[in-house]
């Protein structure tokens with residue numbers, strides 16, 4: 111799924127993440143892959159974690175063809191052993207971990223009446239518990255003086271969220287609940303680990319982004335044309351927009367930002383039909 115609109119070049123210097131090591135869950139496709147690509151273009155070594163080997167392989171060859179040092183690591187964020195193994199392998203390959211991005215997510219449209227409790231739990235397990243598990247297991251690597259890092263700089267965490275839980279969203283009760291929990295994790299970890307370890311924890315809440323699995327699942331044409339009517343900027347976002355926000359939050363540009371979830375949706379969540 112390619113974005114149909116050409117993306118501008120990055121306004122950031124190409125070395126803002128030079129030498130940094132990033133692990134991105136769900137980094138094999140969609141927004142996750144865009145983040146990984148831009149991290150790589152700005153100097154980072156990147157590891158991507160996902161469940162589907164063919165998707166990981168395709169992503170890694172695409173990244174390497176752009177001159178980016180990348181590895182793909184199979185794993186499911188719902189499994190603590192996978193989280194531990196993937197983190198270990200990332201640090202073994204690249205020497206340390208500086209940036210953890212939790213972009214893995216599950217999603218499908220279903221009414222609350224038709225959603226089984228196990229379906230609800232599945233999305234909570236991927237989005238919320240998976241995010242906590244990855245953060246929990248990554249902590250020792252992100253602390254100052256952790257494996258491969260010196261005593262002066264701590265790592266940082268970025269959680270990919272959404273805006274649908276700010277109000278209520280049709281047929282998304284599971285994702286809404288899961289992303290609300292993710293936002294809570296962002297705030298609480300920012301408080302505890304910011305205070306204790308200087309580890310910044312932030313989030314991004316993307317609006318409708320063209321060319322993503324999330325967008326194509328959420329009722330392709332209807333969702334797009336409807337949101338266009340309501341959208342202050344009258345256009346869908348691009349994966350690039352989310353990647354630029356991620357560069358800001360994970361680089362030194364965002365060094366005083368902690369515990370915030372940056373909404374990148376063109377103002378859509380605020381909007382109402384014009385009277």
Ligand code: HXC
Nearest residue numbers: 215216217218219220226227228229232272274285323324
């Ligand atoms: C109803 C469903 C369902 C569906 C699964 N379930 N798909 N219920 N409608 N379409 C239910 C199953 O019936 C089952 O419950 C339970 O969920 C587990 O299903 P499995 O297929 O066994 O799970 P699994 O193979 O682990 O797959 C989980 C998955 C995941 C959540 C379906 O594979 C998935 O969605 N992957 C897509 C990733 C994706 O689209 N990422 C982009 C996210 S975008 P029972 O009771 O039958 O056992 C995003 C943006 C959100 O997050 C914001 C948008 C605005």
